[in-house]
Amino acid sequence: MKHNIIIVGVGGQGTLLASKLLGRVFMDLGLDVKVSEVHGMSQRGGSVITYVRAGEKVYSPIIAEGEADIIISFEQLESARWLSYLKKGGTLVSNTQQIDPMPVITGAAVYPEKVLERIAALGVNIVAADALALAAEAGNVKSVNVVLLGIAAKYMGLPEQVWQDAITATVPPKFLEANRKAFTLGYNYEA
Amino acid sequence: MKELLIGNAAIARGLYEAGCKVVSSYPGTPSTEITEFAAEYPEVYAEWAPNEKVACEVAIGASIAGARAFCAMKHVGLNVAADPLYTASYTGVSGGLVIGVADDPGMFSSQNEQDTRRHAIGAKLPVLEPSDSEECLRFTKLAFELSEEFDTPVILRITTRVAHSRNPVELNERVEVPNKPYEKNPQKFVMMPAMAKVRHEIVEERQKKLAAYGADCPFNRVEMADTKIGVITSGISYQYVKEALGERASVLKLGLTNPLPDSLILDFAAKVDKLYVVEELEDIIETRCRVLGLEVTGKEIFSLCGEYSHAAVRKAILGEEAESVAFPEAIPGRPPVLCPGCPHRGLYYALKQAKVYVSGDIGCYTLGALAPLASVDSCVCMGASISGLHGFNKAEGDANYNKAVAVISDSTFIHSGVTGLINIAYNKGISTVIVLDNSITGMTGHQQNPTTGLTLKGDPTAAVDLEALAHAVGIANVRVVDPNELEATAAVIKEELARPEPSLIISRRPCALLKTVKHAAPLSVDADKCRGCKACMKIGCPAISIRGGKAVVDHTLCVGCGVCTQLCRFDAFKTKEAR
Structure with a gap:
C-alpha cells in the first residue's frame, strides 16, 4: 500500500517534527520512505509544505496536485491553499487555528470567511479540531503537531503502538510525556 | 544499520566514511546542514570560513597536504569560490578534493537560479549528481576515489530537493585514509604561466579520459523498459521520470554529467523511438545530444525556470493530469516575514521614517523589502550593499550624500562587506553603512x-571587534544603537547621515530566536484604550492583527519586545505586570 501524506502550516509551527516522526513510523514498518522538507527562507513565518511518501518503492519525494491521501493542516488558510493536492476521496485533517498572513495584517488582502465549512461543502472529507486546545490539555501548547498526527493516524490504518514507539524514538525525553498524551488525545478525538 | 537521512546528512556521513579529514564551508541554503552534520563527527575537522573563497582555498591546501578534503556552498557561493576552483582544476589534487555545491531550482531561498554545471564546464571539472540520500552517501565516497584517480577536484552537485529530502540510508564504518606524504612539486602546484601551460594540456587530456570513463562507470546506468519513449536524465529529475513514466519508458540515468559520455548517449538513443531529455535548469545534456546529431525533445516542453515534479513530467510527455478540487476564492499569499521580536524590525521602521535609499544585502533582513516595512531598495549579492551604496552616492554627487544607507548583517559584512567599507574609506566616500549585528548567521x-x-x-575563540575594525580601516565615526529603541536609533541615523564623512552604525541586538535570548512576557491590548488607529501595524509584526476594529496580540507569537508600545499614542499595550 502506498501512503501519500502532506503536512502544511506556517513556518515555525512544528511541521518538520511531524514529518520526521511520520517518516520514522513508515520506516519502522519496513517500507521505503521519502520525506521532503522546507528549510531556509520559507521557514520564517511563510507557508510551508512537507511531503511524506511510503510504499514498496518510492521514487519522487514530492506529491503533486490530486495525489495526497491525507493532508494534515496546521492552519485554516493553509488548508485552503493546498486543498488541490488532496486526491478524490482523501481526508483533510485541519487545525481550526487562524494565523493572519502579512498581506492580511497590512490590509492588502482579506482572510476568507468560513474556510473549513466551504471546504466541506465541496464534498471533501474533513476532520477539524482545535489542536491548540488539545495540546494545552496535554500539557504543552507546542505539541499541536503531535495532536494533529494522532488524529490523522486513525485514517492511516496503522497500529497505535508503532506510533508511540516512534514518538519515544524522536521526541526529547523532557517533552515525551506531553507528546505521548498529545498523540492519544488526537487519536481518540471525535469530530 | 539504516537511518532516515536528508541528503545533506547523507553527504556528511559519506565524508565521514570516506575518511575525509578537513571540511571548510560557508553556510548557504540548501547546503548548510552538510557541514553542520560533518562537525558532529570528532574524526572530521570542520569549520565555518568567512566566505566560500576562503573555504575552498582551505580545502585545496588540505588536499595539497595529502588529506581528503571537502568544501560545501550554495550555487552562488561557487561564484565567490570560482577563482581558486578554476585554477585548482589545473593543479589537480594530492588527497581527494570534493566541492559540494547545492543549486536551488525554484529559488526557495536564493537570489538567482544559476546552474552549477555551467561552472563545471568552465572549470573543466567532473560533476556528480546524486538523486537521493542513498546516492548522496555513495557518490560522496566515490567522489574522493574519482578525484584521486583522475587527479582532479570533483564537484558534487545537489539541488534543494535532494539536499532536504529524507530517505533510508545504509550506514557503514569509517575507513581512515592516511595523508599522502607531501612532496614538493612546483610544476604541479605553482600556477605561473610556464607551469600552467603544461597543466592546461593535462586538463584537456583528463577531460577526454573522463568522457571515456563515463561510458562504463558506477555513476551512469541504463534502465531498459518500453522503448517507445527514451529519457536521458540526472539528479532529482530521474526520480520524477521514474514516478511519472514507470515501465512506459527506458531511462539513461546520468550520475556523472560533466563531461558527458557521448558513446553511452548514442547507444541509448539508438535503442529508443523518441528521445527526451529531462533536466532541471539549463539545457546542458540536451545541447550535447544536439551536438551529437540526435533528434531530441527537451526545453520545448520543459521550462528553463523553476523546479520540476513528476506531475510536470507526466503532463509534458504523456499529456496526463490528475483530478483535483480547489478552494473557490483567491487565497491571500503567506510570504516569509521578519519573526516576532526580530531586531531588524525597529531599524527598518527608523529607515522608513527617514525616507532614505536602502542598499540591501543577503540574509533574513532582505525581508525588510516586503510590505509594510518596504524599506530595502536593492539586493544583488553578498556584500553588494556597501560597495553598491558607494557607487550610488558617487553617482548622486556629494550634494546628495545624506539620502542613502547600506544595511548588512554581521556575517555578510565579514563575508564580503568589509572590502566595500575599505573602498569607501580609501576612496573618500561619505556613505553611512549600518551593520545589523544580531550575533549569529x-x-x-x-x-x-x-x-x-x-x-x-562551539569552542570559544577570537571574535572580530567591529568597532575596532572600522576604525582600523579609516572610518572615524562608529556608533552603536539598540534597534528596539526607535527614537534613539532614528536620531543616530539622522546625525550620521548629516555628517559629510563616512560612518558605520552598528545596530546591535541578538536574533530573537537565539536560545540564549530571554524574552519578556507577551503583551496584551487594552481594548478600552485602543482607538484602532493601526499605528502599531506599520511595523508588520506577525503577532499583531486587527479584530473588530481593535488591535489584538497573538500570545503564542509575541515575545514582548515592546517595539509596538513605542508606536502607540494611547498607551494601549499592556505588559504582564500592568495586566
Missing part, C-alpha cells in the same frame, strides 16, 4: 561566524 539557521566568538564546534 540567522537566515541559514544560526551558524557561528567570526564575530560571535564561537567556532562551528
Whole structure:
C-alpha cells in the first residue's frame, strides 16, 4: 500500500517534527520512505509544505496536485491553499487555528470567511479540531503537531503502538510525556 | 544499520566514511546542514570560513597536504569560490578534493537560479549528481576515489530537493585514509604561466579520459523498459521520470554529467523511438545530444525556470493530469516575514521614517523589502550593499550624500562587506553603512561566524571587534544603537547621515530566536484604550492583527519586545505586570 501524506502550516509551527516522526513510523514498518522538507527562507513565518511518501518503492519525494491521501493542516488558510493536492476521496485533517498572513495584517488582502465549512461543502472529507486546545490539555501548547498526527493516524490504518514507539524514538525525553498524551488525545478525538 | 537521512546528512556521513579529514564551508541554503552534520563527527575537522573563497582555498591546501578534503556552498557561493576552483582544476589534487555545491531550482531561498554545471564546464571539472540520500552517501565516497584517480577536484552537485529530502540510508564504518606524504612539486602546484601551460594540456587530456570513463562507470546506468519513449536524465529529475513514466519508458540515468559520455548517449538513443531529455535548469545534456546529431525533445516542453515534479513530467510527455478540487476564492499569499521580536524590525521602521535609499544585502533582513516595512531598495549579492551604496552616492554627487544607507548583517559584512567599507574609506566616500549585528548567521539557521566568538564546534575563540575594525580601516565615526529603541536609533541615523564623512552604525541586538535570548512576557491590548488607529501595524509584526476594529496580540507569537508600545499614542499595550 502506498501512503501519500502532506503536512502544511506556517513556518515555525512544528511541521518538520511531524514529518520526521511520520517518516520514522513508515520506516519502522519496513517500507521505503521519502520525506521532503522546507528549510531556509520559507521557514520564517511563510507557508510551508512537507511531503511524506511510503510504499514498496518510492521514487519522487514530492506529491503533486490530486495525489495526497491525507493532508494534515496546521492552519485554516493553509488548508485552503493546498486543498488541490488532496486526491478524490482523501481526508483533510485541519487545525481550526487562524494565523493572519502579512498581506492580511497590512490590509492588502482579506482572510476568507468560513474556510473549513466551504471546504466541506465541496464534498471533501474533513476532520477539524482545535489542536491548540488539545495540546494545552496535554500539557504543552507546542505539541499541536503531535495532536494533529494522532488524529490523522486513525485514517492511516496503522497500529497505535508503532506510533508511540516512534514518538519515544524522536521526541526529547523532557517533552515525551506531553507528546505521548498529545498523540492519544488526537487519536481518540471525535469530530 | 539504516537511518532516515536528508541528503545533506547523507553527504556528511559519506565524508565521514570516506575518511575525509578537513571540511571548510560557508553556510548557504540548501547546503548548510552538510557541514553542520560533518562537525558532529570528532574524526572530521570542520569549520565555518568567512566566505566560500576562503573555504575552498582551505580545502585545496588540505588536499595539497595529502588529506581528503571537502568544501560545501550554495550555487552562488561557487561564484565567490570560482577563482581558486578554476585554477585548482589545473593543479589537480594530492588527497581527494570534493566541492559540494547545492543549486536551488525554484529559488526557495536564493537570489538567482544559476546552474552549477555551467561552472563545471568552465572549470573543466567532473560533476556528480546524486538523486537521493542513498546516492548522496555513495557518490560522496566515490567522489574522493574519482578525484584521486583522475587527479582532479570533483564537484558534487545537489539541488534543494535532494539536499532536504529524507530517505533510508545504509550506514557503514569509517575507513581512515592516511595523508599522502607531501612532496614538493612546483610544476604541479605553482600556477605561473610556464607551469600552467603544461597543466592546461593535462586538463584537456583528463577531460577526454573522463568522457571515456563515463561510458562504463558506477555513476551512469541504463534502465531498459518500453522503448517507445527514451529519457536521458540526472539528479532529482530521474526520480520524477521514474514516478511519472514507470515501465512506459527506458531511462539513461546520468550520475556523472560533466563531461558527458557521448558513446553511452548514442547507444541509448539508438535503442529508443523518441528521445527526451529531462533536466532541471539549463539545457546542458540536451545541447550535447544536439551536438551529437540526435533528434531530441527537451526545453520545448520543459521550462528553463523553476523546479520540476513528476506531475510536470507526466503532463509534458504523456499529456496526463490528475483530478483535483480547489478552494473557490483567491487565497491571500503567506510570504516569509521578519519573526516576532526580530531586531531588524525597529531599524527598518527608523529607515522608513527617514525616507532614505536602502542598499540591501543577503540574509533574513532582505525581508525588510516586503510590505509594510518596504524599506530595502536593492539586493544583488553578498556584500553588494556597501560597495553598491558607494557607487550610488558617487553617482548622486556629494550634494546628495545624506539620502542613502547600506544595511548588512554581521556575517555578510565579514563575508564580503568589509572590502566595500575599505573602498569607501580609501576612496573618500561619505556613505553611512549600518551593520545589523544580531550575533549569529540567522537566515541559514544560526551558524557561528567570526564575530560571535564561537567556532562551528562551539569552542570559544577570537571574535572580530567591529568597532575596532572600522576604525582600523579609516572610518572615524562608529556608533552603536539598540534597534528596539526607535527614537534613539532614528536620531543616530539622522546625525550620521548629516555628517559629510563616512560612518558605520552598528545596530546591535541578538536574533530573537537565539536560545540564549530571554524574552519578556507577551503583551496584551487594552481594548478600552485602543482607538484602532493601526499605528502599531506599520511595523508588520506577525503577532499583531486587527479584530473588530481593535488591535489584538497573538500570545503564542509575541515575545514582548515592546517595539509596538513605542508606536502607540494611547498607551494601549499592556505588559504582564500592568495586566
